[in-house]
Amino acid sequence: MRYLPKSDTDRREMLAAIDLKSEEDLVSYLPPDVRIDKRLGIEDGKSEYEIVEYFKRLADRNASGYASFLGAGVYNHFRPVLVDAVVSRGEFLTSYTPYQAEISQGTLTSIFEFQTMVCQLTGMEVANASMYDGSSAVPEAAMMAVRITGRDKVLIARGVHPEYREVLRTCTQHQGMPVEGLAYAKDGRLDLDDLRHKLKEDVAAVIIQTPNFFGILEHVSELSHLVSAKGALLVVVFTEAVALGLIEPPKEADIVVGELQSFAISPSYGGPYAGIIATREKYIRQIPGRLVGETTDAEGKRAFCLTLATREQHIRREKATSNICTNQALLALMATVFMSIYGKEGLRELAEQNLAKAHYLAGKLPLKFDAPFFNEFVVRANGKSPDQINASLLDRKIVGGLALVRFYPELSDCILLCATEMSKREDMDAVAAAFIEQ
Amino acid sequence: MIQKVSKHIVQNEPLLFEQSSPGKHGYQLPPLDVPPVDAEKALGRPNVRKEIEGFPEVSEFEVLRHFTRLSTWNYAIDLGLYPLGSCTMKYNPRVNELVARTEGLAWAHPYQPEGLSQGAMEVIAALEQALAKITGMDAVTLQPAAGAHGEFTGILMIRALLETRGSARKKILVPDSAHGTNPATAMAVGYKVENIKSNPRGMLDLAVLERAVNEDVAGLMITNPNTVGVFEENIKEICAILHDKGALVYMDGANMNALVGVARPGDFGIDVMHLNLHKTFSTPHGGGGPGAGAVAVAKVLTPFLPGPRLARANNEWKWNHDLPQSIGRVRAYYGNFGVLIRALAYVMAHGGNGLRQATLDALLNANYLRKLLEPYYEIAYKAPSMHECVFSDEWQAAKGIRTGDIAKRLIDYGFHPYTVSFPLIVRGALMIEPTETESKEELDLFADAMISIAKEVEQNPDLVRGAPHSTRTSRVDEVTAARKPVVRWKPRSSASQAAD
Numbered sequence: 001m002r003y004l005p006k007s008d009t010d011r012r013e014m015l016a017a018i019d020l021k022s023e024e025d026l027v028s029y030l031p032p033d034v035r036i037d038k039r040l041g042i043e044d045g046k047s048e049y050e051i052v053e054y055f056k057r058l059a060d061r062n063a064s065g066y067a068s069f070l071g072a073g074v075y076n077h078f079r080p081v082l083v084d085a086v087v088s089r090g091e092f093l094t095s096y097t098p099y100q101a102e103i104s105q106g107t108l109t110s111i112f113e114f115q116t117m118v119c120q121l122t123g124m125e126v127a128n129a130s131m132y133d134g135s136s137a138v139p140e141a142a143m144m145a146v147r148i149t150g151r152d153k154v155l156i157a158r159g160v161h162p163e164y165r166e167v168l169r170t171c172t173q174h175q176g177m178p179v180e181g182l183a184y185a186k187d188g189r190l191d192l193d194d195l196r197h198k199l200k201e202d203v204a205a206v207i208i209q210t211p212n213f214f215g216i217l218e219h220v221s222e223l224s225h226l227v228s229a230k231g232a233l234l235v236v237v238f239t240e241a242v243a244l245g246l247i248e249p250p251k252e253a254d255i256v257v258g259e260l261q262s263f264a265i266s267p268s269y270g271g272p273y274a275g276i277i278a279t280r281e282k283y284i285r286q287i288p289g290r291l292v293g294e295t296t297d298a299e300g301k302r303a304f305c306l307t308l309a310t311r312e313q314h315i316r317r318e319k320a321t322s323n324i325c326t327n328q329a330l331l332a333l334m335a336t337v338f339m340s341i342y343g344k345e346g347l348r349e350l351a352e353q354n355l356a357k358a359h360y361l362a363g364k365l366p367l368k369f370d371a372p373f374f375n376e377f378v379v380r381a382n383g384k385s386p387d388q389i390n391a392s393l394l395d396r397k398i399v400g401g402l403a404l405v406r407f408y409p410e411l412s413d414c415i416l417l418c419a420t421e422m423s424k425r426e427d428m429d430a431v432a433a434a435f436i437e438q
Numbered sequence: 439m440i441q442k443v444s445k446h447i448v449q450n451e452p453l454l455f456e457q458s459s460p461g462k463h464g465y466q467l468p469p470l471d472v473p474p475v476d477a478e479k480a481l482g483r484p485n486v487r488k489e490i491e492g493f494p495e496v497s498e499f500e501v502l503r504h505f506t507r508l509s510t511w512n513y514a515i516d517l518g519l520y521p522l523g524s525c526t527m528k529y530n531p532r533v534n535e536l537v538a539r540t541e542g543l544a545w546a547h548p549y550q551p552e553g554l555s556q557g558a559m560e561v562i563a564a565l566e567q568a569l570a571k572i573t574g575m576d577a578v579t580l581q582p583a584a585g586a587h588g589e590f591t592g593i594l595m596i597r598a599l600l601e602t603r604g605s606a607r608k609k610i611l612v613p614d615s616a617h618g619t620n621p622a623t624a625m626a627v628g629y630k631v632e633n634i635k636s637n638p639r640g641m642l643d644l645a646v647l648e649r650a651v652n653e654d655v656a657g658l659m660i661t662n663p664n665t666v667g668v669f670e671e672n673i674k675e676i677c678a679i680l681h682d683k684g685a686l687v688y689m690d691g692a693n694m695n696a697l698v699g700v701a702r703p704g705d706f707g708i709d710v711m712h713l714n715l716h717k718t719f720s721t722p723h724g725g726g727g728p729g730a731g732a733v734a735v736a737k738v739l740t741p742f743l744p745g746p747r748l749a750r751a752n753n754e755w756k757w758n759h760d761l762p763q764s765i766g767r768v769r770a771y772y773g774n775f776g777v778l779i780r781a782l783a784y785v786m787a788h789g790g791n792g793l794r795q796a797t798l799d800a801l802l803n804a805n806y807l808r809k810l811l812e813p814y815y816e817i818a819y820k821a822p823s824m825h826e827c828v829f830s831d832e833w834q835a836a837k838g839i840r841t842g843d844i845a846k847r848l849i850d851y852g853f854h855p856y857t858v859s860f861p862l863i864v865r866g867a868l869m870i871e872p873t874e875t876e877s878k879e880e881l882d883l884f885a886d887a888m889i890s891i892a893k894e895v896e897q898n899p900d901l902v903r904g905a906p907h908s909t910r911t912s913r914v915d916e917v918t919a920a921r922k923p924v925v926r927w928k929p930r931s932s933a934s935q936a937a938d
Contacts, residue, residue, distance in 0.1 A: 001788065001791075001792045001795055001796075002787070003528075003529055003531060003720075003787065003788065003792075003796070003874075003875055004792075004795060004796060004799050004874055004875065005875060005876070005877040005880075006799060006877060006878060010877070010878045011799075011802065013878070014802055014803075014806045014878060015802065017806060017809060017810075018802075018805045018806055018808075018809045020805075023798045023802070026798055026801040026802060026805065027700050027701075027798075027801065029669075029671075029822050030669055030671075030700070030701060031671060031673075031674065033674070033705075034673065034674065034701045034702075034705055034706045035700065035701055036699070036700065036701060036702060036705070038699075038790075039699075039789075039790030039791055039794070040571045040572055040699055040790040040793065040794075041571050041790065042568055042571055042572075042785065042789055042790035042793065043786075043789050043790065044789040044790065044791050044792075045786070045787055045788050045789030045791060045792040046786045046787060046789065048533045048787075050786075051533055051537060051783050051786050051787060052533065052536065052537060054786065055537035055540050055543065055561075055779065055783070056540060057557075058540075058542075058543065058557035058558070058560050058561060059540040059541060059542025059543045059557050060542060060557065061542075061556040061557035061560070062542040062543065062546050062550075062554055062555055062556065062557040062558055063542070063546065063547075063550050063551075063554035063555070064541060064542040066550075066554070068547060068550070070547045070549050070550060072549055073770065074547055074548055074549070074771075076545075076547070080465070082464075082498060082501060082502055084539075085502060086502070086505040086506070086509075087724075088535065089505075089506065089509045090514050090515075090516030090517070091509035091510065091511075091512040091513075091514045091516065091517070092505075092509050092512065092514075092724065092725055093514070093516075093530065093535075093722045093724055094514040094515040094516045094530050094722050094723070094724075095512045095513060095514040095515070095723065095724075095725045096515075096520065096522055096525055096527060096723045096725070096726070096854075097723070097725065097726040098512075098725060098726065100513070100845070100846075100849065100854065100855055101911065101914040101916070102846070102849060102906050102909045102911045102912065102913065102914060103511075103512065103513035103849055103854065103906075103909060104511075104512055104513065104725075105508070105511035105512070105910065105911050106508040106509045106510065106511040106512035106725075107512055107725035107726070109453070109508050109511070110505065110508055111725075112453075112925075112926070112927065113453060113454055113455070113927070115925055115926050116455065116492075116926040116927040117493065117494075119926045120490055120491060120492045120493050121490060121493070125926075126923075126925050126926065127925075127926070129726070130727070132583035132584060132587060132727075132728075132769060133583065133769060133770060134770070135767075135769050135770035136583060136587070136768070136769045161770065163767060163770035163771065164770060166766055166767040167766075167767050167768065167769055167770060169766060170594070170744070170765060170766035170767055170768055171590075171626075171768070173766075174594075174597065174606075174626075174627050174628030175626070175628060176628070217481060217482075217485050221484075244487075244490075245490065246477055246481075246486060246487065247481065247485055247486065247487060248484065248485050248486060248487045249487060266539075266544040266545060266776070267544070267545055267546060267547045267548070268538075268543070268544050268545075268546065268775050268776040269543065269546040269547070269548055269555070269558040269771070269772060269775040270548035270770065270771025270772045270773065270775050271583070271728075271769075271771055271772070271773055271774040271775050271776065271777075272583070272727075272728030272730075272774035272775075272776050272777055284923060284925070290726065291923070291925050292925065293919040293920070293923050293924055293925050294919065294924040294925075294927075295914060295915045295916065295918050295919035295924075296914075296915050296918070297911045297912040297913060297914050297915065298912040298913045298914075298915075299912050301911065301912075303911045303914045303915075304914075305914045305916050305919050306916075307916065307919040307920050307923055307925070308920055308923060309920070310920070318621035318622055318624065318625045318631045319625075320618070320622040320625075322622070322626075323586045323589065323590060323619050323622035323623045323625075323626050324584075324586055324587075327726050327727050328724075328726075328727040328728050329724050329725035329726035329727050330722070330724025330725060330726075330727065330728060331724075331727070331728055333505075333724075333725070337501060337505060339493070339494070340454055340464065340494050340496060340501045340504070341464040341465050341498060341501055342464070342465050343458075343462075343463065343464060343465070343493055343494050343495045343496060344489060344490050344493040344494070344495050345463065345495065346463065346464070346465035346467075347490060347493065348489070348490070349465075349467055350465075350467060352474070352475070352477060353467060353470055355475050355477060355480060355481075356470055356472050356473065356474050356475045357470075357472055359475045359480055360472035360473065360475075372480060372481045372482055372485060374481070390551075394551070394554075399547070399550050399551070399554070402549050421467060421468075424471065425471040425472055428472075
């Protein structure tokens with residue numbers, strides 16, 4: 001029990017100090033029929049060595065040493081070494097939410113920098129201190145739009161990540177917020193006719209994603225005119241943050257929702273990640289989650305603190321804007337370090353490499369859609385089944401793309417492929433070959 | 439003017455944007471092994487941005503030094519006792535960090551083939567099973583990202599079950615001692631909230647409860663031990679009152695560190711509860727996240743768990759998406775997997791025997807501190823404390839000193855403050871949770887500090903009122919921050935306009 005810093009002598013002394021004879025007396029007042037005295041059917045404690053070995057054994061049963069062309073919301077980007085050097089510092093790793101500003105300036109300052117970088121990246125005016133992840137930030141943005149517009153309906157494009165859409169449905173089902181899907185057109189972008197048809201005076205928010213789930217860039221400014229003309233808010237989602245190094249930020253959006261996993265957060269089988277919500281300054285009091293603001297200390301020096309807490313549940317209780325009471329500070333810090341290292345030129349060069357790799361691979365394959373794409377694209381399986389292609393790639397230690405039938409039954413012959421700066425030319429050639437070989 | 443200030447080497451660290459200058463680089467990419475692509479041609483000119491205006495340009499070492507300097511401005515559990523009540527700031531074992539970074543786990547993609555994900559799925563299965571044993575419940579979902587997210591998941595399941603019985607009902611009962619997330623959660627699931635008054639002993643009043651429970655009540659959200667650190671001694675009766683009227687009981691497991699190996703919520707009638715893995719199970723708070731909010735349910739609620747669920751077939755784990763009664767996903771993928779790895783490593787390190795000992799030590803530490811501090815601070819409730827003790831600032835208020843002042847003065851003594859002014863039912867609350875990972879020596883130091891402050895309040899209250907005196911940053915003006923929110927940095931010219 002190496003995590004318990006007490007000798008038996010300490011325990012005896014402390015028990016004596018509180019006038020108890022034995023440890024069991026600490027729980028003797030619990031009703032006897034709820035008290036247990038057993039080992040819970042869990043094995044006895046293990047040494048550090050055994051624990052490391054156990055997880056190594058499990059890791060060996062996962063894909064290891066495979067090249068991967070999976071994207072679909074989770075991307076394979078290099079993690080600069082500095083990221084772990086920073087987040088491993090106990091002062092960041094083992095501190096709590098920075099409620100006590102005087103001794104939390106490290107976390108607060110880094111979050112202020114994070115909020116600023118997210119604004120610069122997205123073209124928005126204010127950003128919060130992060131959300132659980134991209135998916136759970138979508139319903140928060142939808143509810144925010146409902147509060148702002150006083151309307152209740154939400155339209156969401158089918159080009160938004162399917163699991164994000166599912167989360168939206170789960171979270172809004174008892175909010176009196178009808179959610180309706182918007183079709184995609186032949187070129188993979190949002191179907192504008194479907195939008196025009198469904199966009200009525202009762203719509204609070206239109207939620208799109210760019211690059212969308214198929215990797216395709218949506219026409220954000222055109223959409224924003226349509227949406228604002230009807231008095232609804234445009235919510236723009238992104239899952240591949242690296243794209244923002246190169247593509248025009250969604251400045252016309254009212255709310256931007258994103259996932260920053262691409263910024264030095266390892267895929268980790270789906271989490272933890274860091275989501276964001278950014279918006280216009282006029283909506284600042286409607287943002288859910290934590291915000292860090294600049295102020296001064298008693299000596300007039302610049303200082304930072306959590307602010308606008310009157311939106312939050314610990315003050316407002318049932319009237320709060322959201323029940324969320326944590327952010328993802330450590331992951332936001334990873335993203336902040338990542339953005340700092342790459343910086344203005346680096347993030348662009350990184351995005352350009354992603355674009356070049358994806359277009360190299362896509363150039364060899366039959367594409368389903370013909371609209372501009374960033375580092376993901378949909379490919380037709382060319383008379384084979386997506387499963388066949390992926391199986392043949394596994395033999396070469398390559399994890400292929402996502403068979404889209406899982407989320408889009410009508411795309412049963414299609415695979416979503418992703419190439420990043422980590423994709424090697426020889427592996428891409430092997431992927432292309434797998435589509436052609438008999 | 440000398441830019442480097444005298445007191446300490448890290449006193450004057452500017453923001454990264456203020457250190458930035460064009461042409462500095464902190465990165466180098468490998469040479470491109472494919473032909474470059476003209477972005478404007480590939481994406482269309484209007485789709486390509488000119489630059490990321492204002493984005494930093496700094497070198498690698500400057501980045502490291504910047505964040506290292508910032509880190510020294512933080513207090514952390516690694517530096518000393520962090521007695522935030524209800525937050526369970528315990529030691530975060532470093533082996534957990536190591537194993538969470540094991541390549542095959544850290545780089546597992548959520549959509550990689552199930553046949554190549556068996557190790558990750560085994561982690562999830564093993565933790566689900568361990569938590570079911572610890573709580574005495576039937577099944578566990580690890581999908582929720584945090585405690586409040588777990589509450590939301592749990593109340594959604596209650597609603598789904600009641601709907602199958604014909605009516606979702608109208609309201610959720612919440613004791614006045616509850617965490618603020620509880621009422622906020624009930625609202626998010628479309629319920630009205632009815633607050634239930636605690637009795638003078640800090641517990642739920644059975645008679646009041648009985649009057650409140652009727653066919654409109656969907657459930658009760660209860661924290662046990664409650665937020666004054668006291669075990670609800672009538673918990674079985676409480677559950678029976680709700681169950682008799684067809685309502686369910688949700689337990690906020692924020693205080694589970696008092697119960698592991700000592701009592702199981704499944705044994706005293708709880709239908710659904712969450713566990714904060716970043717509290718009870720030692721995963722680091724990281725300055726405010728990530729957490730993970732596992733939810734454990736009794737059998738009656740298992741069909742409603744969020745999907746997908748793990749299933750075993752042919753000696754392999756599979757994800758089962760065919761769950762007709764499920765409430766649906768509460769987040770993408772399978773939860774905060776990296777946090778789950780750490781929690782499982784914690785359970786393994788302690789084992790069944792160690793988990794119980796950890797709880798007993800947590801109770802011992804809280805009661806030891808209570809005993810040392812009781813002569814100097816008014817204990818809020820006489821009932822026996824479990825893992826935390828709650829005082830009121832009643833005696834100090836007579837001198838004009840409130841709990842927030844004492845908390846700030848504690849910083850001068852090298853400790854993080856306790857939880858201030860919560861629970862709301864205690865006037866000027868000081869809520870202290872030491873956890874089991876503090877030594878007797880550290881507790882004695884903390885008690886000395888608290889006692890010394892109590893004496894200062896008598897002799898020199900201004901010293902306490904003006905605290906902290908020793909920090910890099912003195913008392914922060916939170917009022918101005920909220921009145922004129924500045925939530926992002928801007929280059930000097932526009933920033934000074936904003937300040938006018």
